Amino acid sequence: MLTRRNLFKSAATIGLSTLAPWLDRPAFSAVEEARQGCEPVGDDSRSELQSPLLELEYLENLKDDLDCAEVVARFGPPLKAPCWAGTDLIWKASHCPFCAEAGLYVGPEFFRCKWCEAEGSAIEFYARAEGIPHVEAAAHLNGLLNDGSLRGRRCENAHAWGMLEEAQRFYHELLCEKPDGAIARQCLVEQGITLSTVKRFRLGYAPVEPDDLLSRRLVAAGYVIPKLLQTQCVSDEGEQKSIDRFGGGNLLIPICDSAGRSWGFMKQKIVSPDSSLLAGWTQDTLSVSPRRLRRLIFPHPAWPQDINRHQRLLVAETPWEVVALHNAGIENVVCLFECATDPVRLRTLLSFGRDFACAFDAKGGRPATAFRFVERLEGEMRQLFVMEVPSRGGLLALLQSGGRQAVQDAMTQAIPFHQWMGE
Secondary structure (H helix, E strand, C coil): CCCHHHHHHCCCCCCHHHHCCCCHHHHHHHHHHHHCCCCCCCHHHHHHHHHHHHHHHHHHHHHHHCCHHHHHHHHCCCECCCEEECCEEEEEECCCCCCCCCCEEECCCCEEECCCCCEECHHHHHHHHHCCCHHHHHHHHHHHHHCCCCCCCHHHHHHHHHHHHHHHHHHHHHHHHCHHHHHHHHHHHHCCCCHHHHHHCCCEEECCCCCCHHHHHHHHCCCCCCHHHEEEEECCCCCEEEEECCCCCEEEEEEECCCCCEEEEEEEECCCCCCCCCCCCEEEECCCCHHHHHCCCECCCCCCCCCCCEEEEEEECCHHHHHHHHHCCCCCEEECCCCCCCHHHHHHHHHHEEEEEEEECCCCCCCCHHHHHHHHHHHHHHHEEEEECCCCCHHHHHHHHHHHHHHHHHHHCCEEHHHHCCC
């Protein structure tokens, strides 16, 4: 039986600060210090959080845009022919420039010497090789990317985002306008979802038919055959063919940042107009610009205007709860996708709201994934509140029975986590 106390006792006790990458720590400390003792959200607190957060995300974006192997090859020793290590392409250098031993391994994301243990990203390598501060190294490398001296991965990333943006338009048009999208439109009507909500989240539908309609659209838009967005299947006749990786009769919710760049979709199969959309969502994303992807929440805030935007944020279990609650006019709700404990994703959450509410049902019928981030918050635990919801249907049952006001009242009446735990 899932109880309040064994739920928390089963969580790991490792804190957020020990899990965050070393580069995140100064900015995260600044965020925590700026929040200490703060009352309602105001412009002053936003400005205190803005600088470290934006600086950190700038460095993460730059690391995603750089190719560490390219930087090492240009400013360090020669690299030998690459080989595959699992799913990663790894180069070995003739020697380490920092200890002169033959043990330097390099990938697109990192370098590491097995002897002197020098390691890090392209920025750390360049800073150490040139003997300059980290911030200065970042500025130099950014300039080399901008003037074309370094190729990096910006073009590669932009190409993938462009394909996914076109895919997003294709699926959205199919849902809203095409006969194939009729079953999904009926399902959304049954759920009470308005057209404005469909457009707000750019919901889409990938039909059941295995024909690769998306590839045809992308080729017509000027892309080469988009293997990134295909998967293989075997027909009844034993023939292997490429099909749309997002297809199969799925309702799609795009996974995007505030700039509109897309990484993929959350998808849920629709088999009839009365299909349940509450549970069973799966995440299907491309491994493009992983640092940007890692910090996304749904819906993703826009910095700096959304720093500390909400006094209280409701952390939903599924993306569909977010869509349904936004549809009802409740906008202070987010979903953490499939990883509620990632410290980088939690950094986004902590910068978006002042405190946080999680829904829980006393009978334990509702998944408790939203509570997992408690184990990473340590000092921020004081910001977590608990609201109880019906055992059958959870948040959406509360919304259906009492409307928007019932959910807002439950959020307002949520009790502090430590009090809910009986401490």
